[in-house]
Amino acid sequence: MSTVTTIKVSRELRDRLAARAQRDRVPLGVVIARALDESEERSFWSAVTAEHAALSEADRAAYAADSTVRDSIDPADDAVSVRNGW
Template sequence: MVTSIRVSNELRDRLRAQAAREGLTLGAYLARLADAEDRRERLQSLKATIAATSSVEIATHSAESAEWESAELADQ
């Protein structure tokens, strides 16, 4: 399905020029911009979650990770 969005002529021209420099259609370029924004939001959320993590939780995670990393895998 295709749709139209209303933007100023100046913005449309900027986006078209940016897309052309990347060798993309305007639709593909807008999809890439949307994907980049989704990624930025996910990373911002992750950063906030890490910042809210207590030092006890970080220490527990580090200890558990170290234990898993030092474990030897064997077929039984």
């Protein structure tokens, strides 16, 4: 079993968390974990977007020419969805 701890938050925040937990029928910890997961994912994609925006045209061309970056699936292959269970 994992250990638990107490954190101090304002009553307003606790009430917001509790309302979300009740609405979603999950424990408070799940609400907090989901919020953190979503925040981390937004941060990740913001960094990806910023890195992409910073690429020069030459960098983009190098990525486009790199065959290891591209998918190896032929989009014209109708069996792809059946073969991969899509």
